[in-house]
Amino acid sequence: MLRRLSLRARLLVGVFVIAAVGLAVADVATYSSLRSFLLDRVDKTLLAGHAQVEHTVGVPRGHDGDLHHDGPPAQGIDWYEVRTTGGAVLGSGFVVGGGSPPVLPAALSPTKSERSGPTIEHVSYFDVRSQDESQTFRVRASIDPADPTRIVVVAASLNGVFGTLHRLLLIELLVTAAVLAAIAGLGLWVVRLGLRPLREIELTAATIAAGDLTQRVERAEPRTEVGRLGLSLNAMLAQIEAAFTARAESERKLRQFVADASHELRTPLAAVRAYAELFGRGAAERPADLARSMAGITREAERMTLLVEVLLLLARLDEGRPLAAEPVDLATLVEEAVDAARVVDPERPIDLAVEEAEVLGDHDRLRQVVDNVLANVRAHTPARTPVEITLRATDGAARLTVSDHGPGLSAADAARVFERFYRVDSSRTRASGGAGLGLSIVGAVARAHNGEVTLEETPGGGATVVISLPLYRSEPGVDGVGAGRGAPAPHPA
Numbered sequence: 001m002l003r004r005l006s007l008r009a010r011l012l013v014g015v016f017v018i019a020a021v022g023l024a025v026a027d028v029a030t031y032s033s034l035r036s037f038l039l040d041r042v043d044k045t046l047l048a049g050h051a052q053v054e055h056t057v058g059v060p061r062g063h064d065g066d067l068h069h070d071g072p073p074a075q076g077i078d079w080y081e082v083r084t085t086g087g088a089v090l091g092s093g094f095v096v097g098g099g100s101p102p103v104l105p106a107a108l109s110p111t112k113s114e115r116s117g118p119t120i121e122h123v124s125y126f127d128v129r130s131q132d133e134s135q136t137f138r139v140r141a142s143i144d145p146a147d148p149t150r151i152v153v154v155a156a157s158l159n160g161v162f163g164t165l166h167r168l169l170l171i172e173l174l175v176t177a178a179v180l181a182a183i184a185g186l187g188l189w190v191v192r193l194g195l196r197p198l199r200e201i202e203l204t205a206a207t208i209a210a211g212d213l214t215q216r217v218e219r220a221e222p223r224t225e226v227g228r229l230g231l232s233l234n235a236m237l238a239q240i241e242a243a244f245t246a247r248a249e250s251e252r253k254l255r256q257f258v259a260d261a262s263h264e265l266r267t268p269l270a271a272v273r274a275y276a277e278l279f280g281r282g283a284a285e286r287p288a289d290l291a292r293s294m295a296g297i298t299r300e301a302e303r304m305t306l307l308v309e310v311l312l313l314l315a316r317l318d319e320g321r322p323l324a325a326e327p328v329d330l331a332t333l334v335e336e337a338v339d340a341a342r343v344v345d346p347e348r349p350i351d352l353a354v355e356e357a358e359v360l361g362d363h364d365r366l367r368q369v370v371d372n373v374l375a376n377v378r379a380h381t382p383a384r385t386p387v388e389i390t391l392r393a394t395d396g397a398a399r400l401t402v403s404d405h406g407p408g409l410s411a412a413d414a415a416r417v418f419e420r421f422y423r424v425d426s427s428r429t430r431a432s433g434g435a436g437l438g439l440s441i442v443g444a445v446a447r448a449h450n451g452e453v454t455l456e457e458t459p460g461g462g463a464t465v466v467i468s469l470p471l472y473r474s475e476p477g478v479d480g481v482g483a484g485r486g487a488p489a490p491h492p493a
Contacts (some may be wrong), residue, residue: 008191009197015187020180027172038161039138043125045076046113046140047389050154053095054435079137079155082144083108090150100132102155106140110151110367119145127158128255135159197226201233205281213241257420268300268307275300310437313365317444323362330357330366330398334391336446339360347384354391357398361473369445372438373402373465381406381462397451398415398469403461414455414463418443 007011018167079102081092087106094101110122123142130137137155144150200218207215216237217230331354338352359366377387381404388403409417414424420440442465446453451469458464 002345008195011191012184012187013118015191016180016184019183021175023176023179027176029173031165031168035161035165038164038485039158041138042076042156042158042161046125046154046156049075049077050140050142050152053077053152053154074407078157078158079153081153081155083153085143085149092153100130101129102130102137102139104128104139104153108151108153110141110143114142118492119466121145128155136162139468156307194224194226197224197230201226201230204233208237213237213244217446253419261307261421265304268304271300273299273302294378307437310441313441314437314444317448323365323445323448324394325360325365328359328361328363328366330359330400330469331362333354333367333391334370334400337367337374338389340371341374341378345436347381348378349384349386351386353389353391357391357393358472359398359449359469362445365445366469367450369442369467370400372442373467376438376465377402377404377406385455385462393471396471398471400469401464402467403458403462403464405458405460408457409455410461414457417455420455439465 025282050410076097077095079092079094082090084090084338087108092101105128108411110124112123114121121142123140124139126139126348128137128139129135136158138158138161139153139155141151141153144152161385197217204215204217222228224398230311239312260325275293276306279290279293334354335352337349342348342350373385377385382385385404385406387405388401390401392401418439420437422440445467446467451467453465456464456466
């Protein structure tokens with residue numbers, strides 16, 4: 001049944017039951033302790049008063065031989081009786097006043113030993129009702145030490161004791177009820193206060209389930225269990241939001257990638273189709289048109305092949321497929337790429353300064369990185385714009401810097417220049433810079449070599465591409481790589 005209740009109700013029921021049981025145990029213990037104390041005090045009163053009764057009872061009254069009480073009243077004694085061990089009553093009566101006498105058993109046999117002054121008496125204690133059932137007496141029966149054939153019985157009313165116990169019981173019931181009510185009210189307030197963060201977590205979860213991933217649990221602090229739960233939920237929600245944001249961005253980039261790739265492939269495919277139609281319209285019978293059609297088909301096929309190979313390379317890099325891992329003399333590679341760039345664009349001044357630097361990686365892909373950066377400079381800067389290229393080996397990394405003095409890039413363009421198919425010129429013509437995959441390949445290959453690439457502003461205007469790759473250090477004496485190397489020396493340009 002408790003499983004069907006809410007956590008708040010179960011906590012309240014648990015607190016209430018524990019408090020009720022605890023109070024009940026305390027009430028019973030208090031009642032029993034007080035009852036035992038009061039009865040013990042009555043027993044001590046009977047013990048103190050029976051001696052006086054024994055000394056004052058026994059004087060003959062006239063000629064009938066009956067006993068009578070002669071002397072001051074015994075304190076705390078209400079009734080006395082003297083009888084023989086055989087059960088014959090020798091005398092009895094109220095010490096002070098009157099009332100209904102107690103109903104004593106016909107046979108008394110005191111067996112308990114109790115010290116009374118210098119002597120040891122055989123006594124017994126028990127409770128009896130009065131003849132009219134109006135009160136209860138505490139009775140002490142003892143064998144008279146002066147006359148072992150007589151039993152002296154003294155009794156005291158327990159009405160005062162029971163009255164005290166009844167008042168105590170009433171007080172306990174009232175106090176217990178008041179305490180339980182206070183505990184219930186205070187417990188309800190404390191439980192509501194303690195579970196309020198859980199309610200807020202519930203509302204936050206409902207809001208998040210509705211689609212608002214920016215919501216967070218308020219007042220989450222590490223001092224309480226619920227607060228630590230809120231902190232954990234906030235951390236989890238931050239990761240979920242980041243994952244959903246990354247997923248949305250990935251889907252956006254994927255859609256953009258598919259659209260751009262389709263657009264780039266559509267142009268050469270349309271050209272191939274046009275040349276094929278030209279062939280079908282009779283170009284085969286005209287040598288000039290035939291050569292033109294075949295050359296066009298070949299050129300567009302090569303263009304599509306290059307685009308597909310680039311896309312496949314990017315896909316392999318995205319999947320984390322390992323590249324070739326061999327020592328590469330980066331200084332020589334950069335020099336070869338610069339020589340090729342000078343042949344392609346002989347009028348552009350290129351200033352080269354390199355230091356000896358060796359990295360572990362794929363030679364062809366690293367050459368492609370340098371070629372793409374230089375091709376990007378040629379495509380986006382005016383003719384004869386100077387270029388400075390430096391290669392330095394510092395702090396365990398080879399740092400290749402390519403700086404131009406062209407128009408530069410805006411902050412928005414600089415943030416996206418390494419995205420695939422992104423071009424500063426949004427037109428789709430070949431003259432505007434190709435498919436927009438050059439720098440994306442640069443970034444992907446650099447990351448595949450555990451490096452990084454950044455774009456900075458050239459002092460005085462222009463753009464600077466900085467490529468950092470970890471230097472390769474083999475064990476000394478192995479293939480001569482890393483053996484006997486000192487500080488990197490400038491490599492001649």
